[in-house]
Amino acid sequence: MNAEEVVRQALPLVVPTDDERKKAREAEKELRKRLDGTVKSPLEYRFLGSYARDTWLKNNLEIDVFILFPEDVPKEELESTGLEIGKAVVDEYELRYAAHPYVHGRVRGVEVDIVPCYRLKSPKKIKSAVDRTPFHHEWLKGRIKGKENEVRLLKSFLRAAGIYGAEYRIRGFSGYLCELLVVFYGTFIEVIKNAANWTRDTVIDIGRKKIYRKKELECLLVIDPVDERRNVAANLKLDNLARFVVLCRAFIDSPSVDFFVARESKAPSIEAILPELERRVVYAVEFEKPDIVEDNLYPQLERACRKLHEFLNRNGFMPLRSSFFAGKKCYLLFEVGVKEHSPLSRQIGPPFEDKEHIKNFLRKKRKYAVFLENGRFWAYRERKFTVAKEAIEYCIREEYTSMGKNIGENMLRSKILEGVELVYFEDLAFLASFLAIGDGNAT
Amino acid sequence: MNAEEVVRQALPLVVPTDDERKKAREAEKELRKRLDGTVKSPLEYRFLGSYARDTWLKNNLEIDVFILFPEDVPKEELESTGLEIGKAVVDEYELRYAAHPYVHGRVRGVEVDIVPCYRLKSPKKIKSAVDRTPFHHEWLKGRIKGKENEVRLLKSFLRAAGIYGAEYRIRGFSGYLCELLVVFYGTFIEVIKNAANWTRDTVIDIGRKKIYRKKELECLLVIDPVDERRNVAANLKLDNLARFVVLCRAFIDSPSVDFFVARESKAPSIEAILPELERRVVYAVEFEKPDIVEDNLYPQLERACRKLHEFLNRNGFMPLRSSFFAGKKCYLLFEVGVKEHSPLSRQIGPPFEDKEHIKNFLRKKRKYAVFLENGRFWAYRERKFTVAKEAIEYCIREEYTSMGKNIGENMLRSKILEGVELVYFEDLAFLASFLAIGDGNAT
Numbered sequence: 001m002n003a004e005e006v007v008r009q010a011l012p013l014v015v016p017t018d019d020e021r022k023k024a025r026e027a028e029k030e031l032r033k034r035l036d037g038t039v040k041s042p043l044e045y046r047f048l049g050s051y052a053r054d055t056w057l058k059n060n061l062e063i064d065v066f067i068l069f070p071e072d073v074p075k076e077e078l079e080s081t082g083l084e085i086g087k088a089v090v091d092e093y094e095l096r097y098a099a100h101p102y103v104h105g106r107v108r109g110v111e112v113d114i115v116p117c118y119r120l121k122s123p124k125k126i127k128s129a130v131d132r133t134p135f136h137h138e139w140l141k142g143r144i145k146g147k148e149n150e151v152r153l154l155k156s157f158l159r160a161a162g163i164y165g166a167e168y169r170i171r172g173f174s175g176y177l178c179e180l181l182v183v184f185y186g187t188f189i190e191v192i193k194n195a196a197n198w199t200r201d202t203v204i205d206i207g208r209k210k211i212y213r214k215k216e217l218e219c220l221l222v223i224d225p226v227d228e229r230r231n232v233a234a235n236l237k238l239d240n241l242a243r244f245v246v247l248c249r250a251f252i253d254s255p256s257v258d259f260f261v262a263r264e265s266k267a268p269s270i271e272a273i274l275p276e277l278e279r280r281v282v283y284a285v286e287f288e289k290p291d292i293v294e295d296n297l298y299p300q301l302e303r304a305c306r307k308l309h310e311f312l313n314r315n316g317f318m319p320l321r322s323s324f325f326a327g328k329k330c331y332l333l334f335e336v337g338v339k340e341h342s343p344l345s346r347q348i349g350p351p352f353e354d355k356e357h358i359k360n361f362l363r364k365k366r367k368y369a370v371f372l373e374n375g376r377f378w379a380y381r382e383r384k385f386t387v388a389k390e391a392i393e394y395c396i397r398e399e400y401t402s403m404g405k406n407i408g409e410n411m412l413r414s415k416i417l418e419g420v421e422l423v424y425f426e427d428l429a430f431l432a433s434f435l436a437i438g439d440g441n442a443t
Numbered sequence: 444m445n446a447e448e449v450v451r452q453a454l455p456l457v458v459p460t461d462d463e464r465k466k467a468r469e470a471e472k473e474l475r476k477r478l479d480g481t482v483k484s485p486l487e488y489r490f491l492g493s494y495a496r497d498t499w500l501k502n503n504l505e506i507d508v509f510i511l512f513p514e515d516v517p518k519e520e521l522e523s524t525g526l527e528i529g530k531a532v533v534d535e536y537e538l539r540y541a542a543h544p545y546v547h548g549r550v551r552g553v554e555v556d557i558v559p560c561y562r563l564k565s566p567k568k569i570k571s572a573v574d575r576t577p578f579h580h581e582w583l584k585g586r587i588k589g590k591e592n593e594v595r596l597l598k599s600f601l602r603a604a605g606i607y608g609a610e611y612r613i614r615g616f617s618g619y620l621c622e623l624l625v626v627f628y629g630t631f632i633e634v635i636k637n638a639a640n641w642t643r644d645t646v647i648d649i650g651r652k653k654i655y656r657k658k659e660l661e662c663l664l665v666i667d668p669v670d671e672r673r674n675v676a677a678n679l680k681l682d683n684l685a686r687f688v689v690l691c692r693a694f695i696d697s698p699s700v701d702f703f704v705a706r707e708s709k710a711p712s713i714e715a716i717l718p719e720l721e722r723r724v725v726y727a728v729e730f731e732k733p734d735i736v737e738d739n740l741y742p743q744l745e746r747a748c749r750k751l752h753e754f755l756n757r758n759g760f761m762p763l764r765s766s767f768f769a770g771k772k773c774y775l776l777f778e779v780g781v782k783e784h785s786p787l788s789r790q791i792g793p794p795f796e797d798k799e800h801i802k803n804f805l806r807k808k809r810k811y812a813v814f815l816e817n818g819r820f821w822a823y824r825e826r827k828f829t830v831a832k833e834a835i836e837y838c839i840r841e842e843y844t845s846m847g848k849n850i851g852e853n854m855l856r857s858k859i860l861e862g863v864e865l866v867y868f869e870d871l872a873f874l875a876s877f878l879a880i881g882d883g884n885a886t
Binding site: 199200219242245249279281338339340341342343345351352358369373374376379438 | 642643662681682684685686688689692722723724759761763764778779780781782783784785786787788789794795796798801811812813814815816817818819823829876878879880881
């Protein structure tokens with residue numbers, strides 16, 4: 001089957017059904033009625049986002065309504081009035097947090113976000129990220145017309161790979177980025193064909209319709225057509241860019257509808273995991289999850305994970321891989337290459353020519369004699385830790401304050417699972433993937 | 444005490460007694476008589492070396508006699524005639540090997556070497572290293588006059604540090620080098636004062652009376668005044684240069700007669716060594732010593748040692764130190780920083796942009812899934828060895844043929860002592876020094 005045929009077959013998977021559209025229109029109608037009764041001049045409301053542009057993914061409907069405030073309204077008033085309006089127009093609301101707190105709720109069973117923002121003359125003047133959304137909509141709405149299903153195909157392709165969404169838990173491709181790519185390349189298939197050749201230093205200048213490479217760029221740069229200072233792909237993780245590029249090549253080589261369907265991750269058997277935990281050197285730092293939003297939690301977990309990883313590395317444990325997980329509890333996972341160290345390590349000293357430093361080096365009281373090697377002095381010193389668990393415990397104890405402001409204290413009370421104790425880890429599929437137990441696909 | 448006083452006090456330690464000189468003269472007389480009766484024109488004999496120049500160290504007398512052959516005598520004839528003469532003029536001879544085999548023996552209880560060489564017009568034309576000796580003697584004999592005891596002080600200073608002698612077992616300073624340095628700097632104390640500032644890239648041009656530095660030189664270069672292509676310090680090991688320089692500084696800082704007396708190396712107690720062997724990760728590869736001269740054996744041991752060290756390093760065992768020893772048997776010693784490895788190690792794969800290599804990398808059948816990290820593919824692979832002993836055994840088994848032509852086969856039949864088994868090692872003082880057990884002095 002060629003790519004065009006596959007895409008035709010995939011369409012029913014990604015395009016909302018007539019029933020879904022009808023339900024959406026009814027919710028919209030009801031919502032507009034409520035908003036008309038609530039939002040008074042100089043405030044106004046607008047339907048923005050994927051529902052407004054008809055690019056929402058099947059079974060993924062969420063209506064975004066933005067309440068636009070004049071520029072001179074103080075932030076506090078914007079937030080309180082925004083929440084009031086939100087609460088007034090939706091059923092069963094909850095508060096969520098982005099740039100400002102906002103109301104998430106339902107209208108006629110359809111999910112709705114009511115987001116306050118400022119109405120600005122230029123996107124250059126924005127006060128927070130949500131203020132840009134009206135400009136995004138303006139730029140896109142005419143250009144995306146007729147290409148809505150191309151956007152849906154791309155979103156679905158990404159979602160199946162687990163890299164759809166810019167939120168920190170995912171660090172993939174945002175919906176807005178998907179729409180820009182379809183505008184830039186024209187069709188889903190063109191996006192895929194071109195993305196197969198992207199590199200980490202690729203720059204896509206949407207507004208100027210140019211693509212080029214920029215030395216020493218660390219990950220894809222997509223210049224926002226409404227604000228050239230902004231990288232639309234700023235949250236995209238390099239490995240997720242890599243996943244996408246590799247998948248694009250795979251799709252071109254052998255197109256299939258499977259690329260639009262999330263693979264069911266079979267729960268791995270404990271029988272497969274247990275012997276691995278037994279023979280390898282794996283640790284999980286388990287601690288209470290703080291009550292903060294994911295986009296705040298994940299960077300802290302990432303930071304703590306990186307700090308411990310680097311500490312293990314500096315202490316010669318040859319970390320193989322590390323990762324983090326937030327479920328009921330938080331976890332930092334580590335696998336290291338060294339089961340046990342000798343109690344000694346080498347300490348570098350000065351070269352023999354360096355008179356002054358040698359004096360200091362030789363003056364120190366030591367248990368072992370210093371020695372010369374290749375014209376340089378060396379000494380032995382006692383290792384602080386001979387197994388990685390001791391190093392992890394030490395690093396948490398000494399550095400918990402710099403691990404992340406909401407997780408540091410919790411980490412201090414963490415429990416370290418080791419080896420087979422990890423069978424108590426919450427998500428065995430995640431663990432199996434961390435251990436690279438599986439069928440050889442990149443994770 | 445200042446340096447000059449110390450030197451005065453050290454003189455009786457280094458200058459031969461009248462008795463020793465008398466014994467030497469009597470032996471010389473007897474030897475000349477025997478030589479006059481044996482060496483016939485066109486051959487001639489000459490007394491060369493430290494005895495001839497009166498620079499021999501107390502209790503270290505050895506008379507060197509060179510038998511000079513015309514240039515057109517074939518090598519085989521030179522060797523056989525040389526041995527014949529040697530055997531004829533000494534008592535209780537044995538054969539030794541340098542450039543040619545030669546006779547070592549005694550005359551009136553004094554040690555004597557009878558060495559054949561060619562008589563050449565220019566040192567540029569030499570056929571082997573011993574042919575240079577007559578030229579060395581010619582160059583030195585007038586210049587060293589009156590400075591003989593300065594040479595003795597320097598030799599003694601070096602000998603006490605264990606770095607006197609250019610032979611491979613020592614890789615220190617030859618007697619000839621000591622004499623050149625005294626000629627260059629004038630006195631023992633001037634040698635010491637100047638050497639305190641030597642660097643590994645120091646060049647001493649004896650003939651042109653110049654000293655300078657030459658970038659990227661790896662160890663001291665002393666240009667032979669009779670042949671500028673030759674480095675008189677060619678056999679000097681960098682760490683022995685370092686030892687000497689550091690000792691010179693120590694002598695300047697606090698001069699003492701102790702610098703001329705070899706420190707008695709106290710035999711270390713088994714009680715001090717045993718707990719170290721127990722907790723650290725130490726191996727000795729023990730094998731039969733081949734029947735070859737030291738200058739041939741040591742480079743082979745060094746090479747085998749380096750090969751195994753590098754193999755341990757490549758396999759992640761973080762070798763701390765390695766060494767070799769030749770006593771009744773041969774030994775290669777290793778201490779490593781890793782007691783036990785995880786059974787897995789990481790294998791680097793291509794970056795995601797590298798389409799072609801990725802295909803190959805992903806095609807391979809693997810037990811574990813490949814994974815992405817920082818935009819690059821990685822895989823796990825099974826380690827061949829989780830403890831260093833396995834790695835040493837493997838490396839010997841696979842590479843014994845390239846370890847050294849006279850030791851390879853023996854190594855194949857070696858026994859690997861591990862940890863406390865090293866109490867059976869021949870020389871506990873050497874072992875203690877290898878383990879850096881001691882008082883903090885550089886070894």
